[in-house]
Amino acid sequence: MQNHSVNIPIRAWFGDQSLLLTFPKNWSVQECRMDGHGAKPLGYDELRKQIDEPIGAKPLSSIAKGKKQAVIVFDDLTRPTPVKDIVPPVLDILAKAGVGPGQIRFISALGTHRAMTRDEWAKKLGEDIVENYPVYNHNAHEHLVDLGKSSSGTPILANREYMSCDLRIGIGCIIPHVDAGFSGGLKIILPGVVGMKTINYNHMKVMPRNPDGSISEFTFGKVYGNKLRDDAHEVARKVGIDYKIDAIVNEKRETVKIYAGDGFDSFYEGVKFGKKFYATMPALGVDITVSNTFPIENEAGKALWPCYLSTREDGDAVVITHSPDGQIHHYGNTRFGTEYGGEQFAMARKLPRASYGRTHILNPFHAKMDTEYFGPMDSSFLYKTWDSVISKLAGQYPDGAKVAVYPYSSIQCPPFPEDL
Known part of the structure:
Protein backbone atom coordinates (compact mmCIF):
# COMPACT_ATOMS: atom_id res chain seq x y z
CA MET A 1 0.00 0.00 0.00
CA GLN A 2 1.25 3.51 -0.85
CA ASN A 3 0.29 6.12 1.77
CA HIS A 4 1.44 9.34 3.36
CA SER A 5 -0.38 8.50 6.58
CA VAL A 6 -0.87 5.19 8.38
CA ASN A 7 -3.19 4.55 11.32
CA ILE A 8 -1.68 2.13 13.83
CA PRO A 9 -3.14 0.47 16.98
CA ILE A 10 -1.55 1.32 20.35
CA ARG A 11 -1.99 0.75 24.11
CA ALA A 12 -2.93 -2.94 24.13
CA TRP A 13 -4.75 -3.74 27.40
CA PHE A 14 -4.82 -0.01 28.23
CA GLY A 15 -7.78 1.22 26.23
CA ASP A 16 -6.71 0.00 22.77
CA GLN A 17 -6.39 3.33 21.01
CA SER A 18 -4.96 4.37 17.63
CA LEU A 19 -2.24 6.73 16.44
CA LEU A 20 -2.08 8.42 13.04
CA LEU A 21 1.42 8.48 11.56
CA THR A 22 1.86 11.20 8.94
CA PHE A 23 4.83 11.48 6.56
CA PRO A 24 6.27 14.15 4.23
CA LYS A 25 4.60 14.22 0.81
CA ASN A 26 7.85 13.44 -1.02
CA TRP A 27 8.36 10.19 0.89
CA SER A 28 7.31 6.77 -0.43
CA VAL A 29 5.46 4.93 2.35
CA GLN A 30 4.44 1.26 2.26
CA GLU A 31 2.21 -0.27 4.96
CA CYS A 32 3.08 -3.95 5.37
CA ARG A 33 0.04 -5.85 6.66
CA MET A 34 -0.25 -9.55 7.43
CA ASP A 35 -2.31 -11.76 5.12
CA GLY A 36 -4.92 -12.27 7.85
CA HIS A 37 -5.61 -8.56 8.31
CA GLY A 38 -9.28 -7.83 8.86
CA ALA A 39 -10.30 -11.40 9.77
CA LYS A 40 -13.60 -11.47 11.66
CA PRO A 41 -13.74 -12.74 15.27
CA LEU A 42 -15.61 -15.85 16.33
CA GLY A 43 -18.88 -15.55 18.23
CA PHE A 277 -2.32 -15.97 8.50
CA TYR A 278 0.46 -13.88 10.09
CA ALA A 279 2.69 -13.87 6.97
CA THR A 280 3.72 -10.40 5.86
CA MET A 281 5.55 -9.72 2.63
CA PRO A 282 8.44 -7.52 3.76
CA ALA A 283 9.75 -4.39 2.10
CA LEU A 284 13.49 -4.60 1.48
CA GLY A 285 16.27 -2.04 1.50
CA VAL A 286 14.19 0.85 2.81
CA ASP A 287 15.66 3.98 4.37
CA ILE A 288 13.32 3.88 7.38
CA THR A 289 11.50 0.94 8.96
CA VAL A 290 8.69 1.72 11.40
CA SER A 291 7.92 -1.22 13.67
CA ASN A 292 4.88 -0.80 15.92
CA THR A 293 5.20 -3.30 18.76
CA PHE A 294 1.42 -3.71 19.31
CA PRO A 295 -0.07 -5.92 20.70
CA ILE A 296 3.00 -7.00 22.72
CA GLU A 297 4.19 -3.50 23.58
CA ASN A 298 5.67 -4.66 26.89
CA GLU A 299 8.12 -7.04 25.17
CA ALA A 300 9.49 -4.86 22.39
CA GLY A 301 12.26 -7.31 21.52
CA LYS A 302 9.68 -9.54 19.84
CA ALA A 303 8.96 -6.77 17.32
CA LEU A 304 12.45 -5.86 16.10
CA TRP A 305 12.60 -8.35 13.23
CA PRO A 306 11.26 -5.89 10.57
CA CYS A 307 14.07 -3.48 11.46
CA TYR A 308 16.71 -6.12 10.76
CA LEU A 309 15.02 -7.43 7.64
CA SER A 310 13.83 -4.27 5.90
CA THR A 311 16.25 -1.45 6.77
CA ARG A 312 19.17 -0.71 4.47
CA GLU A 313 22.70 -0.43 5.81
CA ASP A 314 23.11 2.77 7.86
CA GLY A 315 19.36 3.38 7.63
CA ASP A 316 16.98 4.22 10.48
CA ALA A 317 14.70 2.03 12.56
CA VAL A 318 11.72 3.47 14.44
CA VAL A 319 10.28 1.31 17.22
CA ILE A 320 6.94 2.38 18.69
CA THR A 321 5.50 1.27 22.03
CA HIS A 322 2.83 2.69 24.32
CA SER A 323 2.90 0.47 27.40
CA PRO A 324 2.30 2.38 30.67
CA ASP A 325 3.81 -0.60 32.51
CA GLY A 326 7.06 -0.39 30.54
CA GLN A 327 8.88 -3.56 29.54
CA ILE A 328 7.92 -6.74 31.39
CA HIS A 329 10.12 -7.70 34.32
CA HIS A 330 11.87 -11.04 33.70
CA TYR A 331 13.42 -12.52 36.82
CA GLY A 332 15.52 -14.73 34.55
CA ASN A 333 17.25 -11.98 32.57
CA THR A 334 16.34 -8.53 33.92
CA ARG A 335 19.10 -6.17 35.08
CA PHE A 336 19.17 -5.91 38.89
CA GLY A 337 22.18 -3.60 39.13
CA THR A 338 24.86 -1.81 37.13
CA GLU A 339 26.44 -4.92 35.63
CA TYR A 340 24.43 -7.86 36.88
CA GLY A 341 20.99 -9.39 36.67
CA GLY A 342 19.14 -12.71 36.49
CA GLU A 343 20.99 -15.88 35.55
CA GLN A 344 20.26 -15.30 31.84
CA PHE A 345 21.26 -11.62 32.08
CA ALA A 346 24.54 -11.72 30.12
CA MET A 347 23.02 -13.78 27.32
CA ALA A 348 19.92 -11.60 27.08
CA ARG A 349 22.10 -8.55 26.36
CA LYS A 350 23.41 -10.17 23.15
CA LEU A 351 21.10 -8.58 20.57
CA PRO A 352 21.87 -9.56 16.96
CA ARG A 353 24.21 -7.08 15.30
CA ALA A 354 22.22 -4.64 13.18
CA SER A 355 23.38 -3.18 9.88
CA TYR A 356 21.12 -0.15 10.24
CA GLY A 357 22.62 2.88 11.89
CA ARG A 358 20.16 4.33 14.41
CA THR A 359 17.17 3.28 16.52
CA HIS A 360 14.48 5.88 17.22
CA ILE A 361 12.23 4.90 20.14
CA LEU A 362 8.76 6.46 20.33
CA ASN A 363 7.69 5.70 23.89
CA PRO A 364 5.75 8.12 26.12
CA PHE A 365 6.36 5.75 29.07
CA HIS A 366 10.07 5.12 28.70
CA ALA A 367 12.47 4.05 31.44
CA LYS A 368 16.18 4.55 30.77
CA MET A 369 17.09 0.92 31.45
CA ASP A 370 14.45 -0.27 28.96
CA THR A 371 16.52 1.22 26.12
CA GLU A 372 18.67 -1.89 25.72
CA TYR A 373 15.55 -3.91 24.78
CA PHE A 374 15.19 -1.72 21.68
CA GLY A 375 18.75 -1.20 20.47
CA PRO A 376 22.32 -0.20 21.44
CA MET A 377 22.36 2.52 24.10
CA ASP A 378 24.83 4.68 22.15
CA SER A 379 22.79 4.77 18.92
CA SER A 380 19.24 4.88 20.30
CA PHE A 381 17.20 8.08 20.61
CA LEU A 382 14.08 8.65 22.66
CA TYR A 383 10.94 10.58 21.66
CA LYS A 384 7.62 11.22 23.36
CA THR A 385 5.55 12.13 20.25
CA TRP A 386 5.34 11.13 16.60
CA ASP A 387 5.77 14.78 15.54
CA SER A 388 9.19 14.85 17.20
CA VAL A 389 10.22 11.62 15.47
CA ILE A 390 9.18 12.81 12.02
CA SER A 391 10.78 16.22 12.57
CA LYS A 392 14.11 14.54 13.27
CA LEU A 393 13.89 12.16 10.31
CA ALA A 394 12.67 14.83 7.89
CA GLY A 395 15.88 16.70 8.60
CA GLN A 396 17.90 13.61 7.70
CA TYR A 397 15.93 12.90 4.50
CA PRO A 398 14.99 16.29 2.96
CA ASP A 399 14.98 14.86 -0.56
CA GLY A 400 12.66 11.96 0.22
CA ALA A 401 12.81 8.55 1.83
CA LYS A 402 11.57 5.04 1.26
CA VAL A 403 9.59 3.88 4.33
CA ALA A 404 8.04 0.59 5.46
CA VAL A 405 5.46 0.54 8.27
CA TYR A 406 4.64 -2.69 10.11
CA PRO A 407 1.45 -1.83 12.04
CA TYR A 408 1.41 -4.71 14.59
CA SER A 409 4.81 -6.31 14.16
CA SER A 410 4.85 -8.46 17.32
CA ILE A 411 2.35 -10.86 15.72
CA GLN A 412 3.59 -10.50 12.15
CA CYS A 413 6.25 -12.62 10.48
CA PRO A 414 7.87 -12.88 7.07
CA PRO A 415 6.79 -15.74 4.79
CA PHE A 416 9.06 -18.51 6.04
CA PRO A 417 11.05 -20.50 3.42
CA GLU A 418 8.75 -23.53 3.34
CA ASP A 419 5.79 -21.25 2.65
CA LEU A 420 7.26 -19.13 -0.16
Missing part, protein backbone atom coordinates in the same frame (compact mmCIF):
# COMPACT_ATOMS: atom_id res chain seq x y z
CA TYR A 44 -19.68 -17.52 21.38
CA ASP A 45 -21.32 -20.47 19.63
CA GLU A 46 -18.48 -20.93 17.15
CA LEU A 47 -15.90 -20.57 19.93
CA ARG A 48 -17.61 -23.29 21.96
CA LYS A 49 -17.87 -25.56 18.92
CA GLN A 50 -14.19 -25.23 17.99
CA ILE A 51 -13.04 -25.63 21.61
CA ASP A 52 -14.73 -29.04 21.76
CA GLU A 53 -13.41 -30.22 18.37
CA PRO A 54 -9.95 -31.46 19.37
CA ILE A 55 -6.90 -32.61 17.47
CA GLY A 56 -4.92 -35.44 19.08
CA ALA A 57 -7.20 -35.77 22.11
CA LYS A 58 -10.73 -36.65 23.16
CA PRO A 59 -13.23 -33.76 23.43
CA LEU A 60 -12.97 -31.71 26.62
CA SER A 61 -16.58 -32.62 27.38
CA SER A 62 -15.49 -36.27 27.54
CA ILE A 63 -12.15 -35.77 29.31
CA ALA A 64 -13.75 -33.73 32.11
CA LYS A 65 -16.25 -36.38 33.19
CA GLY A 66 -15.48 -37.76 36.65
CA LYS A 67 -12.66 -35.31 37.39
CA LYS A 68 -12.37 -33.99 40.94
CA GLN A 69 -10.21 -30.86 40.73
CA ALA A 70 -9.54 -28.68 37.67
CA VAL A 71 -6.94 -26.05 36.92
CA ILE A 72 -6.98 -23.61 34.00
CA VAL A 73 -3.62 -22.00 33.24
CA PHE A 74 -3.51 -18.88 31.10
CA ASP A 75 -0.93 -16.47 29.68
CA ASP A 76 -0.28 -12.94 30.98
CA LEU A 77 -0.49 -9.51 29.31
CA THR A 78 2.64 -10.20 27.23
CA ARG A 79 0.38 -12.29 25.00
CA PRO A 80 -2.68 -11.02 23.10
CA THR A 81 -4.92 -13.99 23.95
CA PRO A 82 -8.48 -12.80 24.75
CA VAL A 83 -8.82 -15.37 27.53
CA LYS A 84 -11.98 -13.80 28.95
CA ASP A 85 -13.80 -14.67 25.69
CA ILE A 86 -12.58 -18.28 25.76
CA VAL A 87 -13.21 -19.06 29.44
CA PRO A 88 -17.06 -18.87 29.43
CA PRO A 89 -17.56 -21.68 26.87
CA VAL A 90 -14.88 -23.73 28.67
CA LEU A 91 -16.73 -23.35 31.99
CA ASP A 92 -19.98 -24.26 30.25
CA ILE A 93 -18.43 -27.47 28.92
CA LEU A 94 -17.01 -28.31 32.35
CA ALA A 95 -20.34 -27.67 34.08
CA LYS A 96 -22.16 -30.01 31.72
CA ALA A 97 -19.51 -32.65 32.46
CA GLY A 98 -20.10 -32.30 36.20
CA VAL A 99 -17.15 -30.05 37.12
CA GLY A 100 -18.50 -27.02 38.99
CA PRO A 101 -17.07 -23.68 40.22
CA GLY A 102 -15.98 -25.13 43.57
CA GLN A 103 -13.64 -27.52 41.76
CA ILE A 104 -11.91 -24.98 39.51
CA ARG A 105 -8.98 -22.62 39.99
CA PHE A 106 -6.91 -20.48 37.62
CA ILE A 107 -3.11 -20.03 37.48
CA SER A 108 -1.32 -17.36 35.46
CA ALA A 109 1.45 -19.13 33.53
CA LEU A 110 4.15 -16.53 34.12
CA GLY A 111 7.39 -18.41 33.57
CA THR A 112 9.97 -15.90 34.84
CA HIS A 113 7.70 -12.86 34.45
CA ARG A 114 6.62 -10.75 37.41
CA ALA A 115 3.36 -11.51 39.19
CA MET A 116 0.13 -10.21 37.70
CA THR A 117 -1.97 -7.70 39.64
CA ARG A 118 -5.66 -7.99 40.40
CA ASP A 119 -6.41 -5.41 37.69
CA GLU A 120 -4.40 -7.41 35.15
CA TRP A 121 -6.26 -10.61 36.06
CA ALA A 122 -9.54 -8.77 35.46
CA LYS A 123 -8.34 -7.57 32.04
CA LYS A 124 -7.30 -11.08 31.07
CA LEU A 125 -10.01 -13.21 32.68
CA GLY A 126 -12.90 -10.80 33.27
CA GLU A 127 -14.26 -9.40 36.53
CA ASP A 128 -16.61 -12.33 37.12
CA ILE A 129 -13.80 -14.88 37.19
CA VAL A 130 -11.60 -12.85 39.53
CA GLU A 131 -14.51 -12.26 41.92
CA ASN A 132 -15.81 -15.83 41.99
CA TYR A 133 -12.86 -18.19 41.41
CA PRO A 134 -9.46 -18.56 43.07
CA VAL A 135 -6.74 -17.12 40.81
CA TYR A 136 -3.05 -17.65 41.59
CA ASN A 137 0.23 -16.36 40.23
CA HIS A 138 2.76 -19.03 39.35
CA ASN A 139 5.89 -18.83 41.51
CA ALA A 140 8.98 -20.12 39.71
CA HIS A 141 11.07 -20.02 42.91
CA GLU A 142 9.16 -22.25 45.35
CA HIS A 143 6.21 -24.61 45.88
CA LEU A 144 7.43 -26.88 43.09
CA VAL A 145 7.22 -30.64 42.54
CA ASP A 146 10.39 -32.42 41.39
CA LEU A 147 9.70 -34.73 38.42
CA GLY A 148 13.29 -35.64 37.49
CA LYS A 149 15.07 -34.55 34.32
CA SER A 150 14.47 -34.47 30.58
CA SER A 151 16.72 -36.40 28.18
CA SER A 152 18.60 -33.12 27.62
CA GLY A 153 19.30 -32.83 31.33
CA THR A 154 16.69 -30.17 32.10
CA PRO A 155 15.55 -30.43 35.73
CA ILE A 156 11.76 -30.69 35.79
CA LEU A 157 10.20 -28.67 38.61
CA ALA A 158 6.46 -28.00 38.26
CA ASN A 159 3.89 -25.83 40.02
CA ARG A 160 2.53 -27.62 43.10
CA GLU A 161 -1.07 -26.40 42.73
CA TYR A 162 -1.10 -27.39 39.07
CA MET A 163 0.18 -30.88 39.88
CA SER A 164 -2.49 -31.37 42.56
CA CYS A 165 -5.30 -31.28 39.98
CA ASP A 166 -6.54 -34.22 37.92
CA LEU A 167 -7.90 -32.03 35.11
CA ARG A 168 -5.36 -29.64 33.59
CA ILE A 169 -6.34 -27.16 30.90
CA GLY A 170 -4.23 -24.49 29.21
CA ILE A 171 -5.37 -21.41 27.30
CA GLY A 172 -2.97 -19.44 25.07
CA CYS A 173 -2.39 -18.33 21.50
CA ILE A 174 -0.35 -19.33 18.48
CA ILE A 175 1.72 -16.37 17.25
CA PRO A 176 5.26 -16.04 15.83
CA HIS A 177 8.08 -16.30 18.38
CA VAL A 178 11.73 -15.38 17.82
CA ASP A 179 13.16 -18.34 19.79
CA ALA A 180 10.48 -21.04 20.04
CA GLY A 181 9.39 -20.63 16.41
CA PHE A 182 5.81 -19.97 17.44
CA SER A 183 4.23 -19.38 20.82
CA GLY A 184 1.45 -21.68 21.93
CA GLY A 185 1.04 -25.39 22.41
CA LEU A 186 2.93 -26.96 25.29
CA LYS A 187 4.92 -23.78 25.89
CA ILE A 188 2.18 -22.99 28.44
CA ILE A 189 3.99 -25.57 30.64
CA LEU A 190 7.62 -24.63 29.92
CA PRO A 191 8.21 -21.84 30.71
CA GLY A 192 4.66 -21.19 31.96
CA VAL A 193 4.32 -23.21 35.18
CA VAL A 194 7.76 -24.68 35.84
CA GLY A 195 10.65 -23.63 38.08
CA MET A 196 13.42 -21.12 37.48
CA LYS A 197 16.01 -23.91 37.27
CA THR A 198 13.94 -25.61 34.57
CA ILE A 199 13.62 -22.43 32.52
CA ASN A 200 17.25 -21.37 32.88
CA TYR A 201 18.57 -24.76 31.83
CA ASN A 202 16.22 -24.92 28.83
CA HIS A 203 17.12 -21.38 27.73
CA MET A 204 20.86 -21.48 28.51
CA LYS A 205 21.99 -25.07 28.03
CA VAL A 206 19.53 -26.54 25.53
CA MET A 207 19.19 -23.53 23.21
CA PRO A 208 22.13 -23.48 20.76
CA ARG A 209 24.50 -20.61 21.62
CA ASN A 210 27.85 -19.18 20.56
CA PRO A 211 30.80 -19.05 23.01
CA ASP A 212 29.87 -15.45 23.93
CA GLY A 213 26.34 -16.52 24.89
CA SER A 214 24.55 -15.16 21.81
CA ILE A 215 22.05 -17.41 20.07
CA SER A 216 23.79 -19.37 17.32
CA GLU A 217 20.76 -20.59 15.38
CA PHE A 218 17.98 -18.66 13.64
CA THR A 219 14.77 -20.19 15.00
CA PHE A 220 12.14 -17.53 14.25
CA GLY A 221 9.23 -19.52 12.80
CA LYS A 222 11.08 -22.84 13.19
CA VAL A 223 8.99 -25.43 15.05
CA TYR A 224 10.55 -28.65 13.75
CA GLY A 225 14.08 -29.45 14.90
CA ASN A 226 13.94 -26.56 17.35
CA LYS A 227 15.89 -27.80 20.37
CA LEU A 228 14.35 -25.28 22.75
CA ARG A 229 10.82 -26.32 21.81
CA ASP A 230 11.59 -30.05 21.57
CA ASP A 231 12.88 -30.02 25.14
CA ALA A 232 9.84 -28.00 26.24
CA HIS A 233 7.56 -30.62 24.68
CA GLU A 234 9.32 -33.44 26.51
CA VAL A 235 9.14 -31.60 29.82
CA ALA A 236 5.46 -30.75 29.28
CA ARG A 237 4.57 -34.35 28.61
CA LYS A 238 6.22 -35.42 31.86
CA VAL A 239 4.42 -32.67 33.76
CA GLY A 240 1.16 -33.53 32.01
CA ILE A 241 -1.67 -31.53 30.45
CA ASP A 242 -5.10 -32.85 29.49
CA TYR A 243 -6.29 -30.16 27.10
CA LYS A 244 -4.76 -27.14 25.41
CA ILE A 245 -6.75 -24.38 23.72
CA ASP A 246 -4.88 -22.04 21.37
CA ALA A 247 -6.29 -18.97 19.67
CA ILE A 248 -5.30 -17.45 16.35
CA VAL A 249 -5.76 -13.69 16.82
CA ASN A 250 -6.29 -10.79 14.45
CA GLU A 251 -4.75 -7.31 14.65
CA LYS A 252 -7.41 -6.30 17.20
CA ARG A 253 -6.55 -9.12 19.63
CA GLU A 254 -9.73 -11.01 18.71
CA THR A 255 -9.97 -14.78 18.29
CA VAL A 256 -10.56 -15.79 14.67
CA LYS A 257 -9.85 -19.51 14.99
CA ILE A 258 -9.28 -22.10 17.75
CA TYR A 259 -6.93 -25.07 17.72
CA ALA A 260 -7.65 -27.34 20.67
CA GLY A 261 -6.51 -30.78 21.75
CA ASP A 262 -3.33 -32.35 23.06
CA GLY A 263 -1.19 -29.21 22.66
CA PHE A 264 1.18 -31.12 20.39
CA ASP A 265 -0.61 -32.22 17.22
CA SER A 266 -3.11 -29.39 17.71
CA PHE A 267 -0.21 -26.91 17.96
CA TYR A 268 1.45 -28.06 14.75
CA GLU A 269 -1.85 -27.86 12.88
CA GLY A 270 -2.32 -24.35 14.24
CA VAL A 271 1.15 -23.32 13.12
CA LYS A 272 0.37 -24.42 9.56
CA PHE A 273 -2.52 -21.98 9.56
CA GLY A 274 -0.63 -19.32 11.53
CA LYS A 275 2.30 -19.22 9.13
CA LYS A 276 -0.05 -18.17 6.36
